[in-house]
Amino acid sequence: MIATNKLCLRAGGRLLLEDFNWHAGKGECWCIIGRNGAGKSTLLRTLAGMRAADGGSVSIGGRVLSQWPLVALARERAYLAQSRSDAFGYRVIESVLMARHPYHADRYWEGSDDHVAAEAALRALDVFELAQRDVRTLSGGERQRVAIAALLAQDTPLLLLDEPANALDLAHQVSVMKLVAALCRQQGKTVVMVGHDLNLAQQVASHALLLMGDGHWRAGPVADTLQPALLSACLGHPIQTIVHQGRTIYMAGQ
Amino acid sequence: MTTLQPDAAQRRQRVIVALMAVLALLALLVSGVVGSVSLALGELPGALADIAAGRVSSLSATLLDLRLGRATAAFATGAALALAGVMMQALLRNPLADPYVLGISSGAAVGALLALLFGAALWVVELGALAGALAISLLLFLLARRDLGGQGRAEVTGDSSTLLLTGVILASACMALVTLMLSIAPESRLRGMVFWMIGDLSGAQWRVLPWVVLGGALAFALRQARALNVMALHADGASALGVDAGALRRALFVVSALLTASAVSTAGSLGFVGLIVPHACRYAFGPDHRVLLPAAALAGGAFLVLADTLARTVLAPQQLPVGVLTALIGVPIFLLQLHQLRLRRS
Numbered sequence: 001m002i003a004t005n006k007l008c009l010r011a012g013g014r015l016l017l018e019d020f021n022w023h024a025g026k027g028e029c030w031c032i033i034g035r036n037g038a039g040k041s042t043l044l045r046t047l048a049g050m051r052a053a054d055g056g057s058v059s060i061g062g063r064v065l066s067q068w069p070l071v072a073l074a075r076e077r078a079y080l081a082q083s084r085s086d087a088f089g090y091r092v093i094e095s096v097l098m099a100r101h102p103y104h105a106d107r108y109w110e111g112s113d114d115h116v117a118a119e120a121a122l123r124a125l126d127v128f129e130l131a132q133r134d135v136r137t138l139s140g141g142e143r144q145r146v147a148i149a150a151l152l153a154q155d156t157p158l159l160l161l162d163e164p165a166n167a168l169d170l171a172h173q174v175s176v177m178k179l180v181a182a183l184c185r186q187q188g189k190t191v192v193m194v195g196h197d198l199n200l201a202q203q204v205a206s207h208a209l210l211l212m213g214d215g216h217w218r219a220g221p222v223a224d225t226l227q228p229a230l231l232s233a234c235l236g237h238p239i240q241t242i243v244h245q246g247r248t249i250y251m252a253g254q
Numbered sequence: 255m256t257t258l259q260p261d262a263a264q265r266r267q268r269v270i271v272a273l274m275a276v277l278a279l280l281a282l283l284v285s286g287v288v289g290s291v292s293l294a295l296g297e298l299p300g301a302l303a304d305i306a307a308g309r310v311s312s313l314s315a316t317l318l319d320l321r322l323g324r325a326t327a328a329f330a331t332g333a334a335l336a337l338a339g340v341m342m343q344a345l346l347r348n349p350l351a352d353p354y355v356l357g358i359s360s361g362a363a364v365g366a367l368l369a370l371l372f373g374a375a376l377w378v379v380e381l382g383a384l385a386g387a388l389a390i391s392l393l394l395f396l397l398a399r400r401d402l403g404g405q406g407r408a409e410v411t412g413d414s415s416t417l418l419l420t421g422v423i424l425a426s427a428c429m430a431l432v433t434l435m436l437s438i439a440p441e442s443r444l445r446g447m448v449f450w451m452i453g454d455l456s457g458a459q460w461r462v463l464p465w466v467v468l469g470g471a472l473a474f475a476l477r478q479a480r481a482l483n484v485m486a487l488h489a490d491g492a493s494a495l496g497v498d499a500g501a502l503r504r505a506l507f508v509v510s511a512l513l514t515a516s517a518v519s520t521a522g523s524l525g526f527v528g529l530i531v532p533h534a535c536r537y538a539f540g541p542d543h544r545v546l547l548p549a550a551a552l553a554g555g556a557f558l559v560l561a562d563t564l565a566r567t568v569l570a571p572q573q574l575p576v577g578v579l580t581a582l583i584g585v586p587i588f589l590l591q592l593h594q595l596r597l598r599r600s
Contacts, residue, residue, distance in 0.1 A: 050493055074496030081491050087347040088486050088541040098484050102496040108480070108544060112260040135487075154495070 001026055001061065001158055001190040002047060002077075008055030009039055009046060016042060018215035020056065024207070026157075029184040030192045031201040034211030035235050040194040041082055041162055043211070047192060048079040048160050060158060074102035077158040078151045082166065082194075084143060086136045092146050093131040096121055099150040114153075121152035124179060126172075140167035148176060159183070161193035165200060173197075177204040198239070198250035202226055210234040226250075267545045274552035278329070281556040285325035285563040286318050290570055293317060326465075327458035328562040328576070329555035331521045332531070334468050336554025337475060338513035339528035340535075340546055344486045345506045346414045349536060352529035353514040356417070357425030359523040361390025362515060363451060364428050366522070367435045370447045376457055379450070380519040387515035390428065394421055395507065402504050453524025453577025455562050467516040471509050472551055478502065479543040486541065524558075524577045526584030530591075531557055537591055 003023035009016040016039030024030050032040045045051040047058055049065040058065050060076055068076070078099075090098075100114040110118075122128040125145040135143060144167045151159060164180065165173045181204045183189045195201050201208065201222075208225040210218040212234055218225055231239040231250070238253030287293050293301070297314045304315035305322070338353035346355070353359070365386025369379040395402065398417040432451070439447055449456075475482075481502055485492040492499045517524070531554040532546070539545050558576070561583065565576040 048494060050490065070493060070498055071496035074494060077494075079491070079494040081488075085489070086487070088349060088536070090483070090487055090541050094483070094542060095487055098480075098487055099495060101480060101484050104480075108476075109264045110260065115260040 001028075002058070002192070004047075004056060004058050006056035007046070007053055007058060009042055010054045011039065011042055015215045016213070017211065017217060020217060022209065022217075022219050024190050024192060026190055027184050027188045028190055028207055029180065029205050030190075030207045030209055031205035032192065032194045032209045032211065033196075033198070033201065033231070033234060035213060038211040038213035040211060044079075044160050044162050044192065044194055048077060049073060050079065071102050074154070074156075076156055077160060078154040078156040080147060080151050080159070080161045080164060082162040084147060086143075089134040089136055091131070092127065092133050092135055092138070093118060093122070095135055095146060096150045096153050099154040102154070117153045117155060118149075121149040122146075124152060125149040126175070141169055141172060144168055145172065145176070157188075158190045159192070161191065163194050163196070165195060165197060173200060180204050198226065198231065202248060202250065263542070263544075270539055270545055271548050271552070274549050274556070278552045278556040278559075281559040281563075282322070282325050282329065285328075285559050286321050288563055288567055289317065289321060290567075291317060323460040324455060324458045324562065324566075325559050327461055327520055328455050328558045330461070330464035330468050331455070331458075331517045331524065332527050332558025333551040333555035334464065334471070334513040334517040335524065335528035335558075336531040336535075336550040337468070337471055337547065338510040338517070339532040339554075340543070340550050341475065341482075341506050341510040341513075342528075343532060343536075344482050344543065345503055345510065346418060347486060347489055348414075349533060350529075352526075353510060353517075354425075354523065354525070354528065356394060356421030357428060358387050358391055358394075358511055358514045359518050360425040360428035360432070362387035362518040363523050364431050364435075365389075366450050366519070367432055367447050370443055370450060371435050371439050373443060383519035383522075384515050386428075387511065387518060390424055391507075391511035391515070394424060395504075397424075402500065402507055449575045450522040452575040453522040453580065454575040455521050455558075456566070456573050456575075458520055461520070464516050464520055467512055468551070471513050472547070474505070474509055475543075475547045478505070479547055482506075482543040482547075483541075486543070522575075522577065524580060526580045526588070527554055527558055530584040530588050533591060534587065 001024055004020050007020040008018050032043065034040050042051065046053050049058070060068065060073070096118040097110050097114055100110055100117060104110060104114065119128065122131055125148055127142060127145050127149055130138065130142060130146065135146065138146065148164060164176055168176060177200050180191055180193070184191055184206070205222050207220060208222050210225055210230060218230060228239045228241050240251050240253045241248050242251065286298065287295065293314055298318070301312065301314040301318040304310060304312060305319050310316055310319045335353055342353050342355065343349050343351045362383040363386065365382035365384070366379050369382035398420045400416060402417065436444065436447060481497045484495050484497045485499055485502055488495065490499060532550050535546055535550040535553055539549055558580070561579045562576045565574040565579050568574065
C-alpha cells in the first residue's frame with residue numbers, strides 16, 4: 001500500500017530518520033512511537049505528501065508521490081492533522097461534505113451519494129446531532145471527532161492519523177480506536193497513526209514503528225516491537241509492563 | 255433525528271442569489287429615478303429604449319444616460335471590491351481582511367496622486383492608479399513568494415504572516431509618498447487629490463473594462479468556489495483533499511489584485527465596501543463560498559449604487575465623495591457585527 005525507499009528526514013539541521021526502508025500492507029494498522037521531536041509528525045506529513053522528503057522517496061500503490069495527481073492521491077490517502085484552527089464558521093456538515101471534494105471534480109454541488117457518506121461518517125463518530133453546529137463552537141473533543149468523521153467520509157484505502165485520540169475523553173478514545181481497528185480488519189484499510197498512549201496502541205495496532213530520534217528506527221509486528229526494553233530505549237524512560245486479566249499494561253517506571 | 259437533505263443548500267443558494275439580484279436591480283432603478291430632477295417611473299421605458307437605440311436627445315433620456323452611466327460604474331466598482339474582499343479574506347484566512355490590507359490601494363494612490371499633482375487628464379489619473387496598483391502587487395508577489403507557495407506544491411505553509419507584514423510595510427511606504435505629494439501640492443489641486451483618497455464617483459461614466467475584469471473574476475471565483483471552501487477550512491491541509499493550495503493562493507492573489515486595481519482606478523481608494531459587504535454577507539448567508547461569492551458581488555454593487563445616489567442627492571447641489579458615506583455607513587455596521595461576533599463566540 002505505502003512504502004518508503006531510502007527516506008531521509010531532517011528538521012532544523014537535525015537528522016531525524018536515515019535510510020528508512022519500510023512498507024505497510026493492506027489491513028495493517030501501524031502505530032508510530034517516539035519521544036517529542038523524534039520526527040513522528042514530520043514522517044507522517046512526508047508520507048502524506050504534504051512535505052518534501054530530504055532524500056529518498058515515498059510511494060503509494062507502487063507509484064512515487066510526485067507522480068500522483070493531487071486529486072487522485074486524495075482518493076487514495078486521507079490525512080488527519082494534529083490540530084485545527086478554524087477561521088470561518090462552517091457548519092459541521094459542511095466540513096464533512098468538503099472531504100468529498102476529490103470525488104466531484106466538475107460538480108458545483110455535492111450529490112446525494114456525498115450526503116449518504118457524510119451522514120454515515122457523522123453517525124459512526126457519534127456526532128450526527130451536531131451536524132448544523134458552527135465548528136468554532138464545538139469542544140476540543142467534539143471537533144476532533146468531526147475531523148475524524150470527515151476523514152471517514154473521504155473514504156480512502158490509506159489513513160494517516162496524527163494523534164487521533166487527542167482531546168478525546170476515555171470512552172471516545174476507546175470507541176475511536178475500535179473504529180480504527182474495524183476499518184483495518186473488516187474493510188482492509190491501511191492505517192498509520194501517531195500516538196502517545198502505549199496501551200491504546202497495543203490494543204489496536206498490528207505493527208509498530210519506533211523512532212529513536214537519532215536517525216535509527218525499528219519496525220515490526222507489535223509482539224516484537226512493543227517490548228519494554230525497546231520502548232525504554234525509544235522513549236528515554238524505563239517502561240514496565242504488568243499483565244492484568246490477560247492484557248499487557250504499560251507503565252512508566254520510577 | 256432527521257436525515258440530511260441534499261438539495262437544500264442548492265435551493266437556498268438560488269433563492270439568495272435571486273433576492274440579491276432583485277435588490278441590485280432596484281438599486282439601479284432608484285439611482286436612475288432620483289436626482290435634482292426626478293423622473294417618473296412611467297418615463298423610464300421610453301428613455302431606456304432611446305438610450306438603447308443610441309438616441310440620447312430628450313431630457314429624460316439624457317438624465318437617465320448620465321445617471322445610469324455613473325450607477326453602472328458604481329455597481330462594477332462595488333461588486334469588484336466586495337469580490338476582492340471575499341477572496342482576500344479566504345487567502346489570508348482572516349474574516350477581517352480587506353482588499354486594501356496588502357497595500358494595493360496605497361500603490362494606486364501613489365500613481366493617481368502623481369498624475370493629479372501634474373494636473374494630468376482623467377484618463378492619465380486612472381492609468382496612474384492602475385500602474386501603481388499593479389506595480390505594488392508585483393513587488394509584493396516577488397517579496398512574499400514563499401507564502402504564496404513557490405514551485406514545490408508540497409511546500410505551502412498556509413501561514414500568511416510574511417505576505418501580510420510585507421503588504422503592511424509596503425502600504426506605509428506608499429502612504430509616506432502620498433503624504434509627501436499632498437504636502438508639496440499646490441492649493442488648487444489639493445481638493446481633487448483629497449477626493450481621490452476618500453473615493454469619489456463623480457467623474458465615472460459608461461465603461462466596459464471594469465465589467466470585463468469583474469466578469470472574468472466572477473467566472474474564476476465560481477469555478478474555484480468549492481476549492482476555496484476547502485482552503486478556508488483546512489489551510490495547508492487543503493492539499494490532502496486534492497486542492498493545489500499554492501496555485502490557488504497565487505491565482506487568488508492575482509485576481510483580487512486585478513479587481514482592486516480596476517476598482518480603485520475608477521473610484522479612488524474607496525474604503526469599507528470590500529470589508530463590510532463580504533463580512534455582512536458571511537454573517538447573513540454563512541461562509542460557503544458557493545453562496546457567498548455571487549451574493550457578495552451583487553450586494554457590493556447594490557450597496558455602492560445606493561451610497562453613491564445618496565452622495566449626489568443628500569446635500570444637492572453639492573456632491574459628496576461617496577467614500578465619506580461608505581465609511582459613515584460602514585463603521586457602525588462593522589463595529590456592531592464585531593461586537594455580536596464576540597458575544598456569539600464567548
